[in-house]
Amino acid sequence: MISDNQLLRNLDKLHTTKLGRIRIEHNLSLTNRDVIAFCKEKILNPEAIMNRKGKNWYVKIDHIIVTINANSFTVITAHTER
Template sequence: MEKNELLINIYKIHTTYLGISRIKRNLGIEEDVVEFCKNKVLDKKSLIYRKGKNWYIENGAIKITINATSYTIITAHIIK
């Protein structure tokens, strides 16, 4: 699958209530998690690839995992 599929469906990206708190804690941010992740998806510097049932977005030291079917942000964390 091409990353254009993710870009075309960017409006579908969302997360759960528990996902919000988990991602904020993992990344050490207080801003809107969904908007933060969408901005990383749209960033031309991001590496976007699909592996199995998930999309992976890597940008700098951040890696985001998004389910390819539901477009739910599963997790985001700092790459060590």
């Protein structure tokens, strides 16, 4: 569900830390992939469900949940839905 929201307007600011990249690669079994490009692709998917709860955005798509800090646009983690 793509709508006009702060996350989409600031997608160019999306980034992660070194530890965040390692955590996302491990949680999603990604190898040799740019995790930020992967997350942007998921966020831009028309089927993505975006919800802001407190200080974080949660994006659900393809049984994956991506957690993004709403103030800094740092991808904190991404993992498969349980």
